Amino acid sequence: MTSTSFDVERIRKDFPIFSRELPDGRPLVYLDSGNSSQKPAQVIETMREHFAMHYSNVGRAMHVLGAESTDAYENARDTITGFVGAPARDEIVFTKNASEALNLVAYSFGNPANTDPRFTLGPGDEIVISEMEHHSNIVPWQLLVQRTGATLKWFGVTDDGRLDYDPAVITERTKIVSITHQSNVLGTVNPVAEVAGRAHEVGALIMLDASQSVPHHPVNVTELGADFVAFTGHKMVGPSGIGVLWGRSELLEAMPPFLGGGEMIEAVWMDHSTYAPIPHKFEAGTPPIVEAIGLGAAADYLTEVGMEAIEAHERALTAYALDALREVPGLRFIGPDSLERRGGTVSFTMEGIHPHDVGQILDDRFGVAVRVGHHCARPLHLRFGIPATTRASFYLYNTTGEIDALVRGLHHVQKVFA
Known part of the structure; x- marks a missing residue:
């Protein structure tokens, strides 16, 4: 789904944090850039x-x-x-x-x-x-x-x-x-x-x-x-x-x-x-x-990477994520479910499962870092009648493989609480 001219694997090499492993050898899948992004070696x-x-x-x-x-x-x-x-x-x-x-x-x-x-x-x-x-x-x-x-x-x-x-x-x-x-x-x-x-x-x-x-x-x-x-x-x-x-x-x-x-x-x-x-x-x-x-x-x-290229890469990731997440049972998008006038942030709830449980299982079992809570936007969550959401947010260093890891983790969460 991503542009062949956008070399995300090369970009990932600029970010030292992606060379580390989490406990038990799990790879880091960082989908929380809307909270705070990772830093390239050039900035460090x-x-x-x-x-x-x-x-x-x-x-x-x-x-x-x-x-x-x-x-x-x-x-x-x-x-x-x-x-x-x-x-x-x-x-x-x-x-x-x-x-x-x-x-x-x-x-x-x-x-x-x-x-x-x-x-x-x-x-x-x-x-x-x-x-x-x-x-x-x-x-x-x-x-x-x-x-x-x-x-x-x-x-x-x-x-x-x-x-x-x-x-x-x-x-x-x-x-x-x-x-x-x-x-x-x-x-x-x-x-x-x-x-x-x-x-x-x-x-x-x-x-x-x-x-x-x-x-x-x-x-x-x-x-x-x-x-x-x-x-x-x-x-x-x-x-x-x-x-x-x-x-x-x-x-x-x-x-x-x-x-x-x-x-x-x-x-x-x-x-x-x-x-x-x-x-x-x-x-x-x-x-x-x-x-x-x-x-x-x-x-x-x-x-140097190019803001237009970053935008296109994130748009492709978001399209991929929206399609993949629709296949997760009980998942409900909070926000637009299409690419029209939206960026690479996807928030959702899972029926009968608190977002805190979703985030903890994703982190503990799959190394997937997402944000859970009201994201410093409590009035918005009150408007939708929910206490919290799970949020995955994408950036220039993310891949479709990481979205696949998120989806696998969510299927596991759904089975745990079925």
Whole structure:
């Protein structure tokens, strides 16, 4: 099913973890990249080499190591700028993860320090999200509502796992719409252009949680039509502890600092301070230096493989998985059961069997690593009337043989509980 031009066995050799065996000699079948991806040797070595030979703080040390570290850190920003098609490097803000990026934007709304009318928020104003969001794109907006008295609204989800998009939910009172680009549970890819068009029609801003899309599809932030985009490094073969906020420069310039400290300042007096230009205004203190450099190496690695090729490989894997999983007795997909507007994440339940039991047997008996639970998307599971799902998520290093192992394991689970 996969393209003959995509050499997945060669790619797997770049990932040291696939050379190991699990206890009892079981091979590792890693189908949990939607949670966190594995890391290629190229990223590991880039980070090791910087720690060993170049490490120093950035933006402040007047010596060779300081210059080398600063150059590497800022070169990583340039790499990410190109990777997501940002118009300018100062629109790329390094954060510690996507959650921090989302909170950073939420902090600017209703903040007395921000008098820009696009960010003013109070009773009667509205924030729109969706029922399929990760908690990271729900809780910051709930906290904002508590601070400001604004109203939180949301799009529902259809029975087949699609966004139940009703443009009437976005009104003249809407100040920001924040939705996922691709669902971390359903795999659904949302109609971003349509939602963004409606948001801008009423003067609202739009933010995307792109944590599940940037690692898997070619993404150009300007073509998306969004005002802000958040994503994270650990899902795109990069390290944890590093994320990215992209925002239109004129919006970032209008926003107040999120955290105060060193490096984000221009000058400090005892009674007031002035702030550094973007993006440094939002990067207080010593940043995740080597993590950012590792993220740049991850983007370089994905670019060399080719994002279009990765997308095609995952699409073929997903088609194969959907067909194979249909043959498992009692299995029910939670989310789209076709390839239309979806990515390589497949969530399901098995009749009469708790997902925790499914995951434990798959791991203990077959070495198959999947995620079980509500995947930090509890409201979505409540919508479907279930406590949890089993989720298999695919990436560039997965094979159809690993999907076969998953299916064999699920047949075994079904027999155990028959």
